[in-house]
Amino acid sequence: MSSDNNKTKLSRRAFLKNVGAGAAAMVAAHLAGEIQPASADTENGWGILIDLTRCVGCNSCALACKETNNMPDADIEPTKLSSKALTFVEPHEVTTISGDAKKRYVKRQCMHCLNASCASACPVGAMYKSDEGPIVYRAERCMGCRYCQLACPFAIPSFEWDNGITPVISKCWMCHDRLQEGLKPACVEACPTGTLRVGRRDELLAQAHAQIESNPGRYVDHIFGEFEVGGTSMLYLSDTPFEELGFLVDVPLTAPPEQTRKVTNTLPFALTGVMALMAGTAAYTNRTSEKTDKQEDKEQAEAPAATEDNENKNKV
Numbered sequence: 001m002s003s004d005n006n007k008t009k010l011s012r013r014a015f016l017k018n019v020g021a022g023a024a025a026m027v028a029a030h031l032a033g034e035i036q037p038a039s040a041d042t043e044n045g046w047g048i049l050i051d052l053t054r055c056v057g058c059n060s061c062a063l064a065c066k067e068t069n070n071m072p073d074a075d076i077e078p079t080k081l082s083s084k085a086l087t088f089v090e091p092h093e094v095t096t097i098s099g100d101a102k103k104r105y106v107k108r109q110c111m112h113c114l115n116a117s118c119a120s121a122c123p124v125g126a127m128y129k130s131d132e133g134p135i136v137y138r139a140e141r142c143m144g145c146r147y148c149q150l151a152c153p154f155a156i157p158s159f160e161w162d163n164g165i166t167p168v169i170s171k172c173w174m175c176h177d178r179l180q181e182g183l184k185p186a187c188v189e190a191c192p193t194g195t196l197r198v199g200r201r202d203e204l205l206a207q208a209h210a211q212i213e214s215n216p217g218r219y220v221d222h223i224f225g226e227f228e229v230g231g232t233s234m235l236y237l238s239d240t241p242f243e244e245l246g247f248l249v250d251v252p253l254t255a256p257p258e259q260t261r262k263v264t265n266t267l268p269f270a271l272t273g274v275m276a277l278m279a280g281t282a283a284y285t286n287r288t289s290e291k292t293d294k295q296e297d298k299e300q301a302e303a304p305a306a307t308e309d310n311e312n313k314n315k316v
Contacts, residue, residue, distance in 0.1 A: 044133075044200055045132050045134070045200070045201060046133040046174065046198060046199070046200065046201070046233065047112070047133065047198070047200070047201040047204050047232075047233035047234065048174070048185065048187075048196055048197065048234055048235070049197040049198075049207065049208055049235045049236075050195060050196055050197075050235065050237070051194070051195055051197070051211075051237045052104055052105070052106060052195070052238045052239070052245070053218070053238070053239045054193045055089070055104070055105040055106075055193065055195040056193055057089050057091055057103070057105035058089075058192065059077040059078075059088070059089050060190040061087060061089065061107060061187035061188075061190055061191055062077060062078050062085065062089055062107075062187070063075070063190070064186040064187055064189065065085075065086050065172070065186055065187050066078070066084075066086075067186070068175065068178075069086065071085070071086075072084055077089075081108060081109070081156065081171075082158050083158045083159070083160040083161075083168075083170040084170075086172040086173075087107060087108060087109035087172055087187060088108055089105045089106070089107050089108075090105065090106045090107075090108055090246065091103060091104075091105055092104050092105070092106065092240075092244070094240045094244050094245065095240070095244070096239045097219075097240065098217060098218075102240070104240055104245060106245050106246065106247075107187070107195070107196070109156075109171075109172035109187075110154075110156045110157075110171040110172040110173075110174075110234070111154050111156065111228075111232040111233070111234045112133065112134050112172075112174055112232055112233035112234055113135065113153075113229050113230065113231070113233075113255065114129075114231040114232065114233065114255070115229075115230045115231075115255035116129055116135045117151035117153060117255075117256040118149075118151050118152050118156075119135055119148075120151065120256075121147040121148055121150065121151035122148055123143075123147065124141045124142070125138070126138050126139070126141035126143075126169070127157075127169070130176055132176065132179050132180065133174070133233050134174035134176045134179070134233065135173075136173050136176045137168075137169060137171075137173065139166075139168045139169075142168060142169060144159075144167055146159055146169070151256065153229050153248070153252075153256055154248060154251075156172075157171045158170045158171065201235075204235055205235065208235060209223070212237070218239055219238065219239055220237075220238050220239065220240065220241060222242070223237060224236040224238070224247055227253045228248075228253065229251050229252060229254075230253070230254055230255030
């Protein structure tokens, strides 16, 4: 009985210690991972220009993405974004600005916002904007809150629901590791028609504006992603109004993180309060349990004497 009590006491002490450490770790992780507004350097990071007039819907980009990321069903063309498909090509029957009925294909993936809502909303810095430009992810930090999903204006991040042990968030990372090695993203490298072009964002914008000016009547006079939600690293040229292609044309032109940051910056204090409440409850429970343990120890100490008296009476 005494051994069991000692184990109970030790586990209670360990619990209290872990509660305090947990509170400190959660607050420290938030402060360490807090994302600041994009700097001038990151605003001119890597980007991809997508010329929708060139896309033939071959899905080479999507298949190359699946192969590079070791995703299941690498030979099956995806039809939507998911934890098993970080990009796909979406077909549309449209009428271009020249009045022609055409079939157009839109490559969908993370837009890699310059001032990303997903990174701003992440309380532990699992999602963050890299120095190279892409919005990337540290799975070891993720606590599965899925705030990034709620914050994204384009509804891009996917939660890996079928992985019950270590679920993670999935989205396009713009082949961040390949960019660091001086290689093109897999989708760009696989494109056979020149639809996809990788480069520094300011250079891609200059090229896109030049294409619009030198080809009057061919392109819509707008580059999607230049200003939407404060600007994105994925930029689109089109000969069809973007709303006819399923683009969210009513998104704000300012970065949503300015609002989400107000909420997430208060999170450390909320976490501290919750953990403090848990610690107080545990301390009260521990004190109550200690009184019970002392009473049990007293009863155990008195038990042998009572037993001896009973034995003596029986002998008489």
